[in-house]
Structure formats: C-alpha cells, structure tokens
Amino acid sequence: MNRIAARIALATTLLPLSALAQSTPPKTWVDKDTGHRVIRLTDEPGSSGFYFNNNAYTPDLKTMIYNAPDGIRGMDMVTRKTRLIVPNPPTPAGDNVARFRNGVHAIIAGRKTNSIFYTQTDPATKQSSIYKADVYTNQITKLATLPPGAPGVATINADETLAAGTMNDGPAVAPEYGANSVSPTGTPRVAPEAHGAQSGNLVQPDNKGEMMERRLASRQPLILYTVSLKPGDNSKITVLQHSTDWVNHLLFSPKDPQLLMYCHEGPWQKVDRIWMIHTDGTHNTLIHKRHIAMEIAGHEFWGLDGETIWYDWQPIKGQDFYLAGYDLSNGKRTAFHMDRNEWSIHFNLTQDLDLFTGDGGDKGQVAKAPDGEWIELFHPQMINTAGALNEPDFFQPGIFHSEHLVNMSHHNYKLEPNVRFSPDKSLVIFTSNMFGPSYVFGVETAVTKNMKPADLLSTPELGEKLNPGKPASTNLNK
Incomplete structure (x- = not known):
C-alpha cells in the first residue's frame, strides 16, 4: 500500500464495520462526574465535526x-x-x-x-x-x-x-x-x-x-x-x-x-x-519568535473577531503551559496559564473572550497529564500588574480557572475531539469515539439543574457498556 492509499485507509477508520452492529448511544445524559448535560447531536455513526x-x-x-x-x-x-x-x-x-x-x-x-x-x-x-x-x-x-x-x-x-x-x-x-x-x-x-x-x-x-x-x-x-x-x-x-x-x-x-x-x-x-x-x-x-531552546508554540487559530491569533505556548516543551494571544492591531500579547492536567490538544473561545474551552489529552500527549482526559471550560482572569515593571512587548499575564464538562477517559485521543462553542455559548461541541464509531456531541456550559435521577450517568461507564475495552491510546507527542 502506498502512502496515499495508507492515508486514505486511515481516514476511514472512524467507521469500522463492526461499529455498525453496536448499540446507538443515548441522545442525552448528565455526566455524573461534572453535573453537565451531554447531548448527542448527530445520528450518523462515523460523523464528525470540523x-x-x-x-x-x-x-x-x-x-x-x-x-x-x-x-x-x-x-x-x-x-x-x-x-x-x-x-x-x-x-x-x-x-x-x-x-x-x-x-x-x-x-x-x-x-x-x-x-x-x-x-x-x-x-x-x-x-x-x-x-x-x-x-x-x-x-x-x-x-x-x-x-x-x-x-x-x-x-x-x-x-x-x-x-x-x-x-x-x-x-x-x-x-x-x-x-x-x-x-x-x-x-x-x-x-x-x-x-x-x-x-x-x-x-x-x-x-x-x-x-x-x-x-x-x-x-x-x-x-x-x-x-x-x-x-x-x-x-x-x-x-x-x-x-x-x-x-x-x-x-x-x-x-x-x-x-x-x-x-x-x-x-x-x-x-x-x-x-x-x-x-x-x-x-x-x-508571529512568535522563540527565546528558549525547547520552546514551542502551535495549534494556532484566529479569534472570532479576526483581530487576535491564539496558540498553545510552552516556554519549555512539556513543562509549562499557556494559551497565548497576539493582537495584530497593537502587538499586545496575552498569556493565560494552566496546569498540566488542564492542557488541551486544541482550544477555542467565545466572541467576547469571557469563556474558553479545551479538549484535554491523554498521557501520550506532550503534557503527559495523569488526569487530562476531560472536556474543559475555562474562566479567564487577568492578573493585576499594577506596580510591576511592564513593557509594551511583555506578555500580559492571566490564569484559567477550569471546570470539567465531560469525563473523556473512555475516548481514544487518536481521534482529536476538536472543541468549539455554539454561537450562543450554551454548548461546547466536540467529536468523540467513546462509544465506538464517532459522533458529534454537545455539552451544556451551565451546570444542569432539576435533573431526573435516571439522567445522571457515568460517561466512562456508559462508554464501556456500549464499547467494551477502550482501544489502547497511541503516543502522539508533537
């Protein structure tokens, strides 16, 4: 098989033939570990978001x-x-x-x-x-x-x-x-x-x-x-x-x-x-010039207003973690800090920057997080720099306060979830293979209130029931 055919064959692995025989995942449940409602948005096994x-x-x-x-x-x-x-x-x-x-x-x-x-x-x-x-x-x-x-x-x-x-x-x-x-x-x-x-x-x-x-x-x-x-x-x-x-x-x-x-x-x-x-x-x-050996920056994306480029920034690869932003209009740089378990393969944000989200990662990723398999909601907070030495080309510091949305421990991160917000910010939308074939899901950004007791389910246990024996994750270090 040549390289082109191999890539084509790989792309089709989202929908193995055996997956068609598996039970259809529920339309909705409340994640027992987070209190947030998860909704299966697509009905087609093998469907995926962008x-x-x-x-x-x-x-x-x-x-x-x-x-x-x-x-x-x-x-x-x-x-x-x-x-x-x-x-x-x-x-x-x-x-x-x-x-x-x-x-x-x-x-x-x-x-x-x-x-x-x-x-x-x-x-x-x-x-x-x-x-x-x-x-x-x-x-x-x-x-x-x-x-x-x-x-x-x-x-x-x-x-x-x-x-x-x-x-x-x-x-x-x-x-x-x-x-x-x-x-x-x-x-x-x-x-x-x-x-x-x-x-x-x-x-x-x-x-x-x-x-x-x-x-x-x-x-x-x-x-x-x-x-x-x-x-x-x-x-x-x-x-x-x-x-x-x-x-x-x-x-x-x-x-x-x-x-x-x-x-x-x-x-x-x-x-x-x-x-x-x-x-x-x-x-x-x-856009970003390194100053330290083993400094990395990538998985860049545009802010929704088209004014800022955002990217995963690690001053020393695998040791310290930020989501950084570069404002094209004035050259201002911002860096939101997060810990190892909060780091994500991909991030996204809302139009007004009041919420950010990440899709987590398994132990094989660059962060080697022991507990990183979560869809995360991040509440940003800028740090007060009054009285500190500050220059126009300095990164302006902030931190993320994280909130777990979905327990993804039964998801195989060989398929990246690729999070994004719904336009009204009520959902974080992602792709997952936790039930075997991939589907597009949404999880509500607000904690569920007045839920029915039957709706409260462990997402990993639900995944194990419908897709026993999660496939082994692979090392996807950058």
Missing part, C-alpha cells in the same frame, strides 16, 4: 456544518434537526478508499454567504475542483478547477474570492496524480502530501512523530498559492512563496480577505511555526 479552527457556522449562525459518511450535512442550531446538503457519490460497497478519494471534502463554511465550500476529485482526470453549495437550497456552483497534482485547498478567505493551498514542486514520481504534468511554476510534480488537512480527517496516524520528522527532513520543494474563485478569472493561480519547509495549517483571517495565516510544520521544537502573509506575497511575518 477541525477546531475551521469555521463550521453559516453567517446567519443558524446552521452548523459537519461531515458524515453519506456526505456533508447541516444541523439547525435551534431544532437540532439535521439534513444532507452535499451527498457523497455512490461507490462500490465496502470500497472505503474509493469513497474517500472520490468523495466530497468539506473545507469551511462561508463567511459571507450561507454556503459550504468543498472539493471533489474527478475520477477520470484526477483533478480536484472547488465548489460551493447553498446550505438552504442545496444549489451547487463550481468555482474553480485546480491544476493537475494539486491535492486540494485548505481555506477560503473572508469575502469568498480566494482559496489557498500548497502543492509539491519537484521531480515527478506519481503517475496517478499526473507524473508528466508541470506545476504553475513550470517544474515537474511529485505525489502530493497532506499539506493542508481539510476538515474531514481528524484521525492521527500511529507513527505521527516519525512521519513528521521524516517529512521535515525531506526538504521537499513546494509552493504556497491562492486560486481565484471569481467568475471569469479561470481559476487563476497566484504563487505566494516557494519553500523547502513543510508549509501547513493554512487559515484565512475571518475578517481581512487579504491575510493568510499558515505554519511551518514539523516537530514544534525544530521549527518557527506560526506565520502570516498577505495575498500579494508581501509582509511574510513570524
């Missing part, structure tokens, strides 16, 4: 987009009814590789129109195209066709006129992806790596650390590019930069359509990770 930093909500905030085996679906945020928006094409029974390769791949919910943007590959030409579908009418519009060999795009800008992606740029080795084709720069192509992971594949490989070391060391030439989605531009490609670094995690600003954030991927202690660049290729800027 990657934590990809927008999942329509601009009217009425619909959340998610992925399911039958295609891209939407959930009404009031009624919680779901419906299919873009179906996957039919594939032979049991052919998960064909389903993944030829299926629809959600990118992001539109910031301007009530649309979902996605790509789909033509089985005959092996070329991917970008489409958008109206969430309420299901009307589909083809926007652009990507060059042969381009694996897809990772993000759409705020005014929905550009998509951004990366493409290998070197000796050709993969006939199935157009070995005789050339890149927009005129050089032969190689088989594409998964540079800009789209929102449907949240599963990490068993050998993630080894893969990241190998990919970083390969120094594979690539290009960072945008493709125009404007009618009449004929899928115009603009190359923003050439690189032999591993460029990944592309994410346009939710506010400025000309501003793109990206990362230098690899083991975090070996890269200066977080960058932003304008869509004319100028102002390529490093």
Whole structure:
C-alpha cells in the first residue's frame, strides 16, 4: 500500500464495520462526574465535526456544518434537526478508499454567504475542483478547477474570492496524480502530501512523530498559492512563496480577505511555526519568535473577531503551559496559564473572550497529564500588574480557572475531539469515539439543574457498556 492509499485507509477508520452492529448511544445524559448535560447531536455513526479552527457556522449562525459518511450535512442550531446538503457519490460497497478519494471534502463554511465550500476529485482526470453549495437550497456552483497534482485547498478567505493551498514542486514520481504534468511554476510534480488537512480527517496516524520528522527532513520543494474563485478569472493561480519547509495549517483571517495565516510544520521544537502573509506575497511575518531552546508554540487559530491569533505556548516543551494571544492591531500579547492536567490538544473561545474551552489529552500527549482526559471550560482572569515593571512587548499575564464538562477517559485521543462553542455559548461541541464509531456531541456550559435521577450517568461507564475495552491510546507527542 502506498502512502496515499495508507492515508486514505486511515481516514476511514472512524467507521469500522463492526461499529455498525453496536448499540446507538443515548441522545442525552448528565455526566455524573461534572453535573453537565451531554447531548448527542448527530445520528450518523462515523460523523464528525470540523477541525477546531475551521469555521463550521453559516453567517446567519443558524446552521452548523459537519461531515458524515453519506456526505456533508447541516444541523439547525435551534431544532437540532439535521439534513444532507452535499451527498457523497455512490461507490462500490465496502470500497472505503474509493469513497474517500472520490468523495466530497468539506473545507469551511462561508463567511459571507450561507454556503459550504468543498472539493471533489474527478475520477477520470484526477483533478480536484472547488465548489460551493447553498446550505438552504442545496444549489451547487463550481468555482474553480485546480491544476493537475494539486491535492486540494485548505481555506477560503473572508469575502469568498480566494482559496489557498500548497502543492509539491519537484521531480515527478506519481503517475496517478499526473507524473508528466508541470506545476504553475513550470517544474515537474511529485505525489502530493497532506499539506493542508481539510476538515474531514481528524484521525492521527500511529507513527505521527516519525512521519513528521521524516517529512521535515525531506526538504521537499513546494509552493504556497491562492486560486481565484471569481467568475471569469479561470481559476487563476497566484504563487505566494516557494519553500523547502513543510508549509501547513493554512487559515484565512475571518475578517481581512487579504491575510493568510499558515505554519511551518514539523516537530514544534525544530521549527518557527506560526506565520502570516498577505495575498500579494508581501509582509511574510513570524508571529512568535522563540527565546528558549525547547520552546514551542502551535495549534494556532484566529479569534472570532479576526483581530487576535491564539496558540498553545510552552516556554519549555512539556513543562509549562499557556494559551497565548497576539493582537495584530497593537502587538499586545496575552498569556493565560494552566496546569498540566488542564492542557488541551486544541482550544477555542467565545466572541467576547469571557469563556474558553479545551479538549484535554491523554498521557501520550506532550503534557503527559495523569488526569487530562476531560472536556474543559475555562474562566479567564487577568492578573493585576499594577506596580510591576511592564513593557509594551511583555506578555500580559492571566490564569484559567477550569471546570470539567465531560469525563473523556473512555475516548481514544487518536481521534482529536476538536472543541468549539455554539454561537450562543450554551454548548461546547466536540467529536468523540467513546462509544465506538464517532459522533458529534454537545455539552451544556451551565451546570444542569432539576435533573431526573435516571439522567445522571457515568460517561466512562456508559462508554464501556456500549464499547467494551477502550482501544489502547497511541503516543502522539508533537
């Protein structure tokens, strides 16, 4: 099995055939360990939410987009009814590789129109195209066709006129992806790596650390590019930069359509990770410069106002933990401290920054937390610095006061939960495989009052009942 086929096979492991025979999890219960109500939001075994930093909500905030085996679906945020928006094409029974390769791949919910943007590959030409579908009418519009060999795009800008992606740029080795084709720069192509992971594949490989070391060391030439989605531009490609670094995690600003954030991927202690660049290729800027050996920063994401970039910051890897923010308008930096058990793989926040959330992590993660398998709610508090030496470039300190929301000890963190708030802040939404196949869940941010005694259940015990013998977790150190 080649590397591409292996990645496709891995992505399908969210829905093992044996999972279909298992009992359906309850629709709701109150977590005995936290007092917060958990709600199963999706009915499709193998369904999953978006990657934590990809927008999942329509601009009217009425619909959340998610992925399911039958295609891209939407959930009404009031009624919680779901419906299919873009179906996957039919594939032979049991052919998960064909389903993944030829299926629809959600990118992001539109910031301007009530649309979902996605790509789909033509089985005959092996070329991917970008489409958008109206969430309420299901009307589909083809926007652009990507060059042969381009694996897809990772993000759409705020005014929905550009998509951004990366493409290998070197000796050709993969006939199935157009070995005789050339890149927009005129050089032969190689088989594409998964540079800009789209929102449907949240599963990490068993050998993630080894893969990241190998990919970083390969120094594979690539290009960072945008493709125009404007009618009449004929899928115009603009190359923003050439690189032999591993460029990944592309994410346009939710506010400025000309501003793109990206990362230098690899083991975090070996890269200066977080960058932003304008869509004319100028102002390529490093967001966080390390000052200590083994200092790491990553899993960056935009604040909902588009003014601040937030990221996991550890001054010494695995020893001290902060969620840091960088305000683009004034250069102000903020750092909220948390302890080892509160650290999370991913974080998220509300529009007004009054609440933060994290998805926890098992003992194999960088924090090596002995008790870290929780969905967390964080109440931020800034520390009074009056009378202290303070400079404009200092981090302004704060702390998180944590509140457990869901006991995730029966969840296998090989699948990352990828938390986000509902628009009204009443729920933290996440994906979990605690019952076998993955589903999208929500947990209420408020403690449940006046519950029925029968509703109070231990989440891990419920998971063990429906999915006996939690699969062994894997080491996913960065």
